[in-house]
Amino acid sequence: MxxxxxxxxxxxxxxxxxxxxxxxxxxxxxxxxxxxxxxxxxxxxxxxxxxxxxxxxxxxxxxxxxxxxxxxxxxxxxxxxxxxxxxxxxxxxxxxxxxxxxxxxxxxxxxxxxxxxxxxxxxxxxxxxxxxxxxxxxxxxxxxxxxxxxxxxxxxxxxxxxxxxxxxxxxxxxxxxxxxxxxxxxxxxxxxxSAQNIAFHEVGRQAIMADPEWRAGAYLDLGTNPRAGLAVARMAAHITYLSEAALHRKFGRALQDRERVTYGFEADFAVESYLRHQGSAFVERFDANSYLYITRAMDYFDLAAxxxxxxxxxxxxxxxxxxxxxxxxxxxxxxxxxxxxxxxxxxxxxxxxxxxxxxxxxxxxxxxxxxxxxxxxxxxxxxxxxxxxxxxx
Amino acid sequence: MSAPSDIRGDLRLIAEMVDPDTRVLDIGCGDGQLLEYLGRSRRVDGRGIEIGQAGVNACVARGLSVIQGDADNDLSAYPDEAFDYVILSLTLQATRNPRLVLNEMLRIGRRAIVSFPNFGHWRIRRWLLFRGTMPMTDALADPWYATPNIHLCTIRDFDNLCLELGIRIERRVAVSGPATEGGYRPVSLFPNLFGEQAVYLLSRRR
Structure with a gap:
């Protein structure tokens, strides 16, 4: 090199x-x-x-x-x-x-x-x-x-x-x-x-903007990072990238490292654990504001208009x-x-x-x-x- | 990839009606045999429509421009005279509305080439006369309850329809015999009786 x-x-x-x-x-x-x-x-x-x-x-x-x-x-x-x-x-x-x-x-x-x-x-x-x-x-x-x-x-x-x-x-x-x-x-x-896709993007953006760490977009300057919001945005989006059949094939209702449900809100199901992992891995490589801007660019796309x-x-x-x-x-x-x-x-x-x-x-x-x-x-x-x-x- | 000489006999008949360096739409192009032959032997700018997704994907993998669709539903999107020839090979009898399909073909193409199995062939007439059941032949192999051929016709029927729709028959070839290389024989005497298949080159009367 x-x-x-x-x-x-x-x-x-x-x-x-x-x-x-x-x-x-x-x-x-x-x-x-x-x-x-x-x-x-x-x-x-x-x-x-x-x-x-x-x-x-x-x-x-x-x-x-x-x-x-x-x-x-x-x-x-x-x-x-x-x-x-x-x-x-x-x-x-x-x-x-x-x-x-x-x-x-x-x-x-x-x-x-x-x-x-x-x-x-x-x-x-x-x-x-x-x-x-x-x-x-x-x-x-x-x-x-x-x-x-x-x-x-x-x-x-x-x-x-x-x-x-x-x-x-x-x-x-x-x-x-x-x-x-x-x-x-x-x-x-x-x-x-489509309206449905704009709707999904809006959920992601709202998750980011609802994170107090987002600080009206000035988080980098203020030394915070809306990790939770961005992770939720990614989790929601990730579901839309898969299909019901693929999710079922991969995870079904399988439990994550346990024999039975815990009657709590930990990631009991394998699919939950998978999504949490997707979310936390994503925040390591992606900027929350970029996510807002790029999803917006897609929403505005309308070649016929x-x-x-x-x-x-x-x-x-x-x-x-x-x-x-x-x-x-x-x-x-x-x-x-x-x-x-x-x-x-x-x-x-x-x-x-x-x-x-x-x-x-x-x-x-x-x-x-x-x-x-x-x-x-x-x-x-x-x-x-x-x-x-x-x-x- | 098949050599140009390997093409099925009925497709060869059609190919012979196509001038070189023209724009062609092949409706029901199957695995793209005719389109590929026309591209190589006549430098044709070819497009295809095929109802089966497997056929479409096979065509595209061969470098042909093909989309999924059918004659009944997908011709209306094209502009007038987008093509020099619009080809419908052995499919007209399976369309829902053959009149509309023919009119659409001659709207989006300057010429149309149509082939179909002739229901007036003597073997079919004999079958119906002696057996009294729906005729089944090599070309019409399915029983009546399973056939996709819902609008079968004879050569005379088709001639009459062209007259009614103001369509000029530029060429009409009736053939019999197996569709293998050199197997077809042109039929000039009593084509509606001895022709197993007919190929028409059509244009709009002006």
Whole structure:
């Protein structure tokens, strides 16, 4: 491992396998105009790249992460020590083959893994932004990614891919920058956040804000941390990522390290213990204010509303090749939501494929070992690579 | 991946009606055999609709652009003349509303290619005449209570429907024999009696 200077970046680490971890400062010449009307910048984006951009610059794939994801997509997460969140999908010889493609994944703005977000210091005050951070949208995240790609010398993307909130970013990419996107793979997502999903997010936010340690968002400055609130938010959200069938299969009514119920409020059930663990592990790696901001960005996402109520209009004239993926047991972003996007794409005679994967693993299935998903996406990417003229390595 | 010459005989008949470098929608595309053949042999920009999810996933894994859906429900989303050809192979007789499907095909496509089993074939007539039960053949293999074919027709029936709907028949090929490579024989004499299957190239009268 050696550290090499890269133009315009504060730090860049090149690893033995050629993977790069870096942080770019963007919006120096001109700030980013956010959807809320504020100008944002200069700001930083933490990102990772894998593989090499070919001479034709035709093999770049942008991976968009989900709500609590980060840019450590295929390599070990330095904070948790765990493998990258999509290591099953991304790597040498995998579906997103880093021997063949130049893969970029960046932490969203508003995030807490190195990109500018509410926990970073506001240069004007030297104190963490907290709630003075501007409210950002999915489109803002995407526009910031576009600036990063400009910085990296990537004009057109071979493919943009992501699941859940990452899928929303994929749709936003296809709508905002159609000519820069050859292929788009939105997985387990929707073109707008449903009332039910906004409701779940609101429960999470209220849990955080009800924690006295939250201190109206100024906890970092005041030396507290709304751990309990953030943990509850994560516990509630985590249920929505699974399915009833998966919970039953994994836990049923099994008791946790005991023979019988205790007639109290300890974690008698294995499922309770599991959720508590999910909550407490999450607060070690995530910032509560970031959670507020990013859930808000998802709530505000409504691609049709941005185009006069017509989702089809968002994709008018698109040449992008789409492949949508949904999962049968995903009740957070059910198949019907993906189907609506497919219908809108059909209405503009776009090139679209749509696969529904049979699984009981719920929304989280997109992160897991799903051979059917790998097979179909592998075939889709191969077909696109053929059309794009990207040879094998 | 099958070589272009391996394609099923009925699909080859259809493929021969498709001009190169065109946009094609194949409704009920199955495992994508025809779409793949058209893509390779005629450089066609092909899309598919398939009712079974397993078929859809297999097609996408082959690099084809396919979605889950069916002729009765999923054509209305497409804009007018989105395709040069809309293909419905051996499926019309299983649709809920064949008239609407035909009209929709010729709205979203400049041309339509339709094939169906001919219920006027002499073997079917003989079966009904002598046995008095619903005919079962290689092409119509299910008993009446289990068949998906709820709107069977003869070649003459279909000709009449085209006339009624203002649809021009640009080509009509009746065939008999097994659907294997070289197995089909074109039938020119009394097609409604000797044709086991018919393939039509259709357009809208203007």
């Amino acid at each position: 050696n550290t090499a200077p890269m133009p315009g970046t504060a730090t860049a680490t090149v690893e033995a396998d050629g993977a790069v971890e870096a942080r770019a400062t963007l919006g120096l010449d001109q700030p980013l105009r956010l959807d809320c009307g504020l100008d944002f910048g200069p700001f930083s984006i933490a990102y990772r790249t894998y593989g090499r951009l070919n001479a034709e610059k035709s093999n770049a794939i942008l991976i968009c992460h989900a709500l609590t994801g980060d840019h450590h997509v295929a390599s070990n997460n330095p904070l948790t020590g765990k493998p990258g969140w999509w290591h099953v999908m991304v790597g040498p010889g995998k579906v997103i083959d880093t021997d063949r493609y130049y893969v970029v994944c960046s932490n969203v703005i508003g995030g807490c893994m190195g990109s500018t977000g509410p926990k970073e210091a506001d240069p004007r005050t030297g104190k963490p932004y907290g709630l003075t951070f501007p409210v950002i949208t999915i489109n803002d995240m995407v526009r910031a990614q576009a600036l990063l790609l400009d910085h990296l010398g990537v004009g057109d993307l071979f493919c943009v891919i992501g699941g859940s909130m990452g899928g929303m970013q994929v749709l936003s990419w296809a709508a905002l920058f159609p000519r820069r996107v050859f292929a788009a793979i939105p997985i387990a997502c929707a073109a707008r956040h 941005e185009h006069g109520g017509s989702l089809a209009r968002a994709f008018q004239g698109t040449k992008t090749r789409f492949c949508l993926v949904s999962f049968t047991s995903d009740w957070l972003f059910p198949t019907s939501e993906s189907r609506e996007v497919v219908q809108a794409l059909n209405a503009v005679a776009a090139n679209v494929s749509f696969v529904e994967i049979e699984t009981d693993k719920g929304h989280d299935a997109f992160l897991l070992d799903e051979p059917e998903m790998f097979k179909t996406l592998g075939g889709f990417l191969e077909g696109c690579a053929e059309h794009r003229g990207i040879g094998r390595k």
